[in-house]
Structure formats: structure tokens, C-alpha cells
Amino acid sequence: MSLLELRNIYKIYGELHALDDVSLKVEKGEWVSIMGPSGSGKSTMMNIIGCMDKPSKGEVLLDGVDISKESSRNLTTIRRDKIGLIFQQFHLVNYLTAVENVMLAQYYHSIPDEKEALEALDRVGLADRAKHLPSQLSGGEQQRVCVARALINYPEIILADEPTGNLDEANEEIVVDLFHKLHNEGTTLIVVTHDPEVAEVAQRTLVLRSGRLAKEIVNKNFTGKIHFDEGDAFRKEEIHE
Amino acid sequence: MKKRQMYLRMITASLMRRRSRMLVALLSIAIGATILSGLVTIYYDVPRQMGAQFRNYGANMIFTASDEEMSLDDVHQSANMIPSDDLIGMTPYRYENIRIRERPIVVAGTDMESIKLTSPYWRIQGDYPATSEQILIGANVAESFRLKVGDMLTVSYTPEGAVATDEETVLDNMIDFEITGILDTGGSEEDYVYVSLEDLETLTENKGSIDVAELSVQANSDELAGYADKINDSGLPVLAKLVKRVTASETTVLSKLQALVLLVTVVVLALTMICVATTMTAVVAERRKEIGLRKAIGASDSSIIKEFIGESMLLGGLGGIFGSVLGFIFAQQVSIHVFSSSITFQPLLIPITILVSVLVTGLSSLMPIRSATEVDPALVLKGE
Numbered sequence: 001m002s003l004l005e006l007r008n009i010y011k012i013y014g015e016l017h018a019l020d021d022v023s024l025k026v027e028k029g030e031w032v033s034i035m036g037p038s039g040s041g042k043s044t045m046m047n048i049i050g051c052m053d054k055p056s057k058g059e060v061l062l063d064g065v066d067i068s069k070e071s072s073r074n075l076t077t078i079r080r081d082k083i084g085l086i087f088q089q090f091h092l093v094n095y096l097t098a099v100e101n102v103m104l105a106q107y108y109h110s111i112p113d114e115k116e117a118l119e120a121l122d123r124v125g126l127a128d129r130a131k132h133l134p135s136q137l138s139g140g141e142q143q144r145v146c147v148a149r150a151l152i153n154y155p156e157i158i159l160a161d162e163p164t165g166n167l168d169e170a171n172e173e174i175v176v177d178l179f180h181k182l183h184n185e186g187t188t189l190i191v192v193t194h195d196p197e198v199a200e201v202a203q204r205t206l207v208l209r210s211g212r213l214a215k216e217i218v219n220k221n222f223t224g225k226i227h228f229d230e231g232d233a234f235r236k237e238e239i240h241e
Numbered sequence: 242m243k244k245r246q247m248y249l250r251m252i253t254a255s256l257m258r259r260r261s262r263m264l265v266a267l268l269s270i271a272i273g274a275t276i277l278s279g280l281v282t283i284y285y286d287v288p289r290q291m292g293a294q295f296r297n298y299g300a301n302m303i304f305t306a307s308d309e310e311m312s313l314d315d316v317h318q319s320a321n322m323i324p325s326d327d328l329i330g331m332t333p334y335r336y337e338n339i340r341i342r343e344r345p346i347v348v349a350g351t352d353m354e355s356i357k358l359t360s361p362y363w364r365i366q367g368d369y370p371a372t373s374e375q376i377l378i379g380a381n382v383a384e385s386f387r388l389k390v391g392d393m394l395t396v397s398y399t400p401e402g403a404v405a406t407d408e409e410t411v412l413d414n415m416i417d418f419e420i421t422g423i424l425d426t427g428g429s430e431e432d433y434v435y436v437s438l439e440d441l442e443t444l445t446e447n448k449g450s451i452d453v454a455e456l457s458v459q460a461n462s463d464e465l466a467g468y469a470d471k472i473n474d475s476g477l478p479v480l481a482k483l484v485k486r487v488t489a490s491e492t493t494v495l496s497k498l499q500a501l502v503l504l505v506t507v508v509v510l511a512l513t514m515i516c517v518a519t520t521m522t523a524v525v526a527e528r529r530k531e532i533g534l535r536k537a538i539g540a541s542d543s544s545i546i547k548e549f550i551g552e553s554m555l556l557g558g559l560g561g562i563f564g565s566v567l568g569f570i571f572a573q574q575v576s577i578h579v580f581s582s583s584i585t586f587q588p589l590l591i592p593i594t595i596l597v598s599v600l601v602t603g604l605s606s607l608m609p610i611r612s613a614t615e616v617d618p619a620l621v622l623k624g625e
Contacts, residue, residue, distance in 0.1 A: 043619075052537065052619040073541065080539025091534045095258035096251065103247060108539040112247040133258065149538070 001064050003028040003156060003188055004049065009058035011044045011211075018044040019055065020211040026157070031179070031189040033199035036208035042192050043161070045208065049190060050159050051079040063156065080109050084150030088162035090142040092134040098145045099130040102152050109153040120148040124178055140171025147178055151187065158182065160191045164198050176201055252551045256559075262524065267560055269520045270602055273513030274564020278594040279571035280506040282587055286572070287502060290580040291495050292459045296329050300359045300455035301487040302465060309478040310450035313438070319472045319479040320456060327464070329457040330358025335438060336452050337445055340397040340413075346382060347433045348396065350441030350449075353377070359457045363430070366390060367422035373440050376418035379431035383423045392420045396434070398444045414444050462492045510601070518605035521553060525609040529616050537618035549610040550603055557602025561595030568594060 002025040011019040019041045026032050036042050047053035048060060051067065052075070060068040067078055079085075084105075092101045102117040121130050124144035134142055143163060150158050160179075164172040176198060183189055191202060199205045200219065207215035256263050295301070304316055313333055320331040335350040353369040367390035370377055376394060388394060397413040418440075424430060442448055458465060465488055469481040525532075535545055569586065576584040 047619040050537075050619075052617070076536065076539060076541055079537070085537055091530070091537075093531055093534065095254050100250065100254065104251075104535070105538050107244060107247045107251075108535070108541075108544065111244060 002026060002061070003030075003063060004190075005059075005061040006045075006048070007059040007061065009045075009048065009055045009060065011041070011048065011053070012056040017211045019048070022058075022208075022211070022213050024206060024213065026188060026190060028156075029183070029186045029188055030204065031183045031202045032191070033202035033205040034190065034192045034208060035194060035196070035199045035205055036214075037194070039210075040208040041211040042208055044211075046159065046161050046192050049157070050083055050085060051075040081153070082156040084153065084155035084158040086143070086146050086150045086158065086160035086163045088165040090134070090139070090146045090166070092142055092145055092149075094134050097131050097133055098126060098137065098141075098148075101134070101145055102149045105149045105152050117148075117152060120152045121145070123151075123181075124148045125174070138171070140167050140174055143167060143171065143175055144178065147175065147182075151182060155187075157188045157190060160189065160193075162193055162195075163191060164193065164195055172198070248548070248551065251548060252555055255552050256555060262527075263556065266517075266520045266524050266556055267563075269516050270513075270557055270560025270598060271563040271567065273509070273517060273601070274561050274594055274598040275567040275571055276509050277506065277513060277597065278565045278568025278590055279575065280502060280509060281593075282568060282572035282584055282590060283575055284499060284502040284506060285587060285590075286576065286584050287498055288461060288495055289459070289585060290576060290582065291498060292461075292491070293582065294580065295487065295491045295494075296457050296459060297361050298487060299362060299484075300332075300457050301484045301491070302456040302458050302469065303482050303484060304451075304454035304456065304472075304479045305482065306450065306452070307478045307480040311452075311454075311478050312448075313451055315477045315479050316451050316454045319475065319477055319481065320454070322472050322475065323456070323458055323468050327459050327468075329459055330355045331454055331456045332356050332359040333438065333451045333454045335441060335449055336433075337398065337441060337449070339434075339444070340399070341382070341386060341394065341434070343397075344385075348441065348444075349433050349435050350438040351435055353435070353437060356435075359455045360426075362426070364425045365422040366425065367420070370421045370435070370437060373437060373443075374416060374418055375421045375436075377422045377424055377435040378420055379433050380423055380425045381431040382434055383420075388420055388423075390420055390423060394418050394420055394434075396436075396444065400446060414446060416440065416444050461495070462488045510597075514601050514605050517557075517602055518608065521602070521606040522609040525549065525606070525613045529613060532613050533616045533618045536614075536616065542614040545614050546607075546610055549613070550606060553602045553606035553610075554599045557599040558595055560602065561598030562591075564598055565591040565594035 004026040006022055006024050009019050009022045010017065022045065034042055034045060044053065048055055055068050058068065059066045062078065062082060067075065070078065093104060096104060098121060099114060099117045102120050103112040103114060106112045106117060118127060118130055121127050124147050126141060126144050126148065129137060129141055134145070137145065164175055167175060179189055179191070189202070191198065193199050203219055205217040205219070206213055207217070304311065304319060316331070316333050320328060332352055332355040337348050337350070338345055339348045340346065353371070356363065356369070365377070376396070378388060378394070383389065395415055395417050397415045399413050418436065424435070458468065460468065462483070465483050469483055472479055472481040532545055569584070572584045576582060
């Protein structure tokens with residue numbers, strides 16, 4: 001059983017088909033990138049996978065359970081328990097210190113534990129910046145706090161939306177290294193990005209275009225570089241059984 | 242760490258680390274609480290302040306003899322039934338007929354010091370008599386006899402039952418008084434002369450009884466009626482009566498003034514709520530992104546409401562503390578400038594102001610916070 005499965009998902013706004021019959025599977029411990037130009041439906045897919053939106057049609061199976069018809073309240077619970085979110089804009093609470101921001105996720109999930117939060121910051125190399133406010137941290141450091149916050153509750157999936165979009169090259173490398181580390185520890189990663197260099201380090205890259213899954217590229221070497229070829233055939237067999 | 246500790250840490254951090262933002266909200270709440278607490282202080286102090294002002298218009302209770310004669314002791318015993326804090330003054334009067342230059346005049350034997358308390362509106366040209374054999378005369382008497390302050394005045398009294406020893410001489414008691422002051426009230430008091438009770442006793446050669454005692458009591462009409470009943474039921478030969486014209490008008494003015502202050506207080510409370518609600522709406526609106534984030538990482542609507550209400554109530558509490566202190570200062574200034582006296586501190590008003598401030602801020606925040614929980618967490622993910 002796949003950890004996440006989208007079955008014939010549609011998201012329709014009036015005349016616009018933001019997602020048009022999209023199906024995909026993500027296995028436990030897999031690292032998947034989602035790419036596509038603006039308006040291709042990346043964000044809509046992110047929202048649906050992240051339990052922040054519901055599809056107009058189709059099924060979303062998380063751990064084998066269809067969550068597409070769940071109420072907003074239940075989706076909040078599922079999101080809290082199973083999904084760790086990383087944002088392009090970091091979105092840290094600006095009046096809470098780094099460690100308090102990590103503890104915030106614990107607070108909503110179960111019980112805040114400062115020691116554990118400090119360990120999470122240590123994992124992202126920020127143990128010495130734990131008591132700093134976001135305004136006292138660099139962009140890269142803020143994103144690492146965001147990563148620590150996303151992984152603190154041991155989610156089933158870490159969902160990252162343009163995680164390197166606001167970072168310089170050095171910090172981008174640090175964040176990608178962190179993803180490697182998390183993946184090696186068995187974390188399932190879904191990363192939405194338009195940066196090919198970030199996308200190509202994943203095991204699989206899904207390319208969306210006009211709300212449809214246009215292409216899937218499997219990184220056979222995994223650690224090697226993949227160069228996108230627009231002429232590649234859509235490898236349906238990789239997506240559907 | 243317990244959840245509650247984290248909760249407190251979050252709401253205090255929000256106030257302490259966002260000082261410049263929160264200062265505006267705090268200022269708005271503190272100003273509201275100040276005016277509210279000040280007005281309530283004035284509302285409760287108005288009867289005392291106005292009561293003191295009304296005392297300038299003279300006595301509001303009088304004692305007369307019931308069936309028997311009323312002695313000075315009876316008068317004192319009756320007056321002692323009124324709490325000393327409420328009794329501003331009590332002046333006994335004993336009236337006798339005397340003669341000045343063979344013309345009959347009424348003399349009142351009284352206590353000059355207490356007249357100043359029960360009849361503070363008396364205007365005296367010169368001074369009140371301070372020692373024996375000094376006299377205060379009414380302006381009409383002064384005019385009739387062409388008397389002025391400093392003149393000597395011989396007062397004659399014919400004792401009851403006195404008989405002439407021969408055809409021309411009557412055994413009158415006579416005392417020479419020094420005129421220390423001329424009384425100007427515009428009323429019947431100007432027709433009398435005033436000496437001390439002791440001098441009158443000397444002149445009449447008897448202690449005599451008290452005819453009337455005037456009392457100035459700081460109390461509302463109900464309390465006054467209660468004191469009067471208590472005295473009338475005491476068995477002393479004293480009949481206590483209220484000066485209706487004073488007590489009734491006092492009650493009317495006081496109730497109208499209190500109603501006015503109450504109305505202003507209610508209006509201010511409503512305005513404060515609107516002001517605080519507007520401020521809290523702005524405070525919450527600028528934190529929509531944060532609310533979206535909290536929801537995205539798993540916060541339920543109820544926990545967001547709890548956090549923001551907690552912040553608002555903490556803010557309200559702080560505003561209430563500042564407001565109750567500043568409100569007292571405000572009420573004190575109003576009292577000094579309007580009533581020329583200081584205000585009575587009401588300790589109970591501090592917790593009440595804080596409580597009202599907390600409730601008003603909490604309630605005012607409820608609507609903007611509820612609308613803020615409708616924020617779509619997906620907006621945060623989109624980076625909007």
C-alpha cells in the first residue's frame with residue numbers, strides 16, 4: 001500500500017481546471033519533486049496533499065484512508081499528525097524564538113518539549129541560535145528552523161513548497177543536504193520546486209502542466225544530475241499500476 | 242513543559258516582544274479604563290461631594306422640644322445618636338426677650354463656634370463673639386440703633402416675677418456687651434442679637450431650656466429620616482424634624498447628577514468598546530498570516546481563539562491596571578477643580594476596573610478573532 005495515492009483528482013474553479021484527472025502514488029520513504037510552470041496546478045496539488053484543500057472529484061488516500069471527503073476540522077487533525085510543512089517564505093512566528101517556533105508545532109500536536117525541540121534545532125545545525133528571534137536569523141537559518149518545526153512531530157510526509165526559493169546558493173545547499181539526511185532517515189519528502197537543481201536530486205520528479213501530470217522522470221542514479229528533456233514520453237506505467 | 246506553560250509563554254511573548262504594536266492597543270484600552278474608572282469614582286463620590294456642598298446651605302435637621310422642656314443635655318444626647326462622621330455641626334438656640342434702650346429685642350443664646358458649621362452662609366461684618374460679654378447683632382438691629390462693630394451695648398432683662406421696688410425702678414438684670422460683629426443674612430436672623438449660652442444664663446439667672454437646635458448632617462434623605470426616627474423613639478424630650486426644603490432639593494439634584502454621570506459612564510463604556518474592538522480588529526487583521534500559519538501547522542479554530550482571547554485579556558488586564566491608577570488621578574483632578582476637595586479612594590474599584598477592562602477587551606476581540614479563524618491556511622502555503 002502506498003503512503004499517498006491520488007486517484008483521478010480534479011480541482012475545478014468555474015471554467016478553470018486547476019487539476020485535471022491527476023493520479024499519482026508516493027511510497028513510504030520516497031523523495032518526490034513536483035515541478036511545473038506557474039499556473040500548472042502545483043500549488044493546488046500541494047494544498048490537496050497538505051490537507052488544506054479538497055478535490056472537486058477523485059480520491060486522496062493517505063495511509064490507505066480516503067481523506068478527500070473529510071471535514072476541515074478532521075483535515076486539520078490529519079495535517080497536524082501526518083504532515084510537516086516547509087514554506088518558501090519560512091513563516092516563522094516573529095515574536096517567538098527559534099526553539100519556541102519549533103515547540104509551537106509540538107504544542108498543537110501533543111505536548112511541548114523544549115529538550116526535544118533543541119535536539120531538532122541541533123539536527124539542522126542551529127543549536128546555538130535556539131534563543132534567537134527570526135529577525136536575528138538569516139534566511140537560510142530561518143528555513144532550517146522551518147525544517148526543524150516540520151520534522152519535530154515525526155510526520156509521515158514532509159511537504160516543502162519552494163523550500164529554496166528565497167535562499168542563496170550556499171543556504172540552498174544546506175537545505176538540500178538536510179533533505180538528504182531526512183530521506184536517509186526514512187522520511188517521505190514531497191518537494192514542490194521550479195529549481196531543476198533542487199528537483200533533480202529527488203528520486204522522482206513529476207512535471208505538471210495545465211493541471212495535468214505531463215511527465216515523470218525517475219532519477220535512476222538518484223544522487224546524480226538529471227537533465228530534463230521536454231520530449232520525454234510520459235511514463236504512465238511509473239504512475240499507474 | 243506543560244501546555245499551559247507554553248500557552249502563557251506565547252501570549253506574554255506576543256505582548257512583550259511586539260511592544261510597539263501592542264502599545265497602541267494598550268493605550269486605547271488604558272484610556273478607556275481610565276475614563277471609566279474615573280467616572281465611576283466620581284459617580285460614587287458625587288453624593289459625598291455634593292452633600293458637602295449642600296451643607297453650605299445650612300441645617301437639614303432641627304430639634305425642637307416635644308412635650309416637656311428640652312435641656313442642652315437632651316440635645317447633646319440626641320445629637321450623639323448621629324454618627325460623628327456624618328454630623329457636621331449642631332447649634333442649640335435659646336431665645337429670650339430682652340430690651341435694648343427700652344425696646345424689646347429677641348436674643349438668641351447659642352454656641353458661636355458651631356454656628357460656623359451649621360450656618361456657613363452667614364456673613365459677618367467683624368467677628369463672631371469669642372469671649373463672654375461679647376455680642377453679635379443682626380444688621381436690622383444695628384441699623385435701628387445705629388450701632389457699629391466695637392460699640393458697647395447694654396442689654397436689659399426683666400426676670401420672670403420681678404416686681405418694682407418702688408414706682409419708678411424695676412429690678413432688671415443688665416450686662417454691657419461689646420459688639421464684635423454685625424450679621425448679614427438677608428433673612429429674619431438680622432432682627433436678633435446673639436450671645437453665648439453662658440452669657441444668656443448670667444443675664445437670665447437661670448439655665449433655661451433650649452428652644453431649637455439646628456443640625457447639619459451629611460447623609461441622604463433616607464439616612465436622615467432614619468436618624469430622626471431613632472431620636473424620636475429614644476424617649477428624650479426631643480422632636481427631630483428634617484428641613485424638607487433642603488433635603489428634598491438635595492435628593493433631587495443628587496439623583497439627577499448621578500443619573501447624568503451614569504449616562505456619561507455608559508456612553509463612554511460603549512465608545513471604549515467600539516474603540517477597543519476597532520483596535521483589536523486592526524491587531525488581528527495584521528496577524529492573519531500568523532493565524533494561517535498556525536492553522537497550517539495544526540492549530541484548531543478553538544485553540545487560535547483561546548490564544549488571541551488570552552492575549553486580549555492580558556492586554557485588557559494591563560490596561561485595567563493602568564486605567565484604575567490613572568482613573569483615580571483623573572477623578573482626583575476633576576474633584577479638586579469642580580468640588581475643591583479630594584476624592585475618596587475606592588479600593589474595590591481597582592479589581593472592578595481590571596475585570597471590566599478584561600471583559601470588554603475579550604468581548605471586543607471575539608468578533609475579529611472569530612472572523613480571523615476563517616483564514617485559509619493555504620494562503621500561507623502559497624506565500625501570499
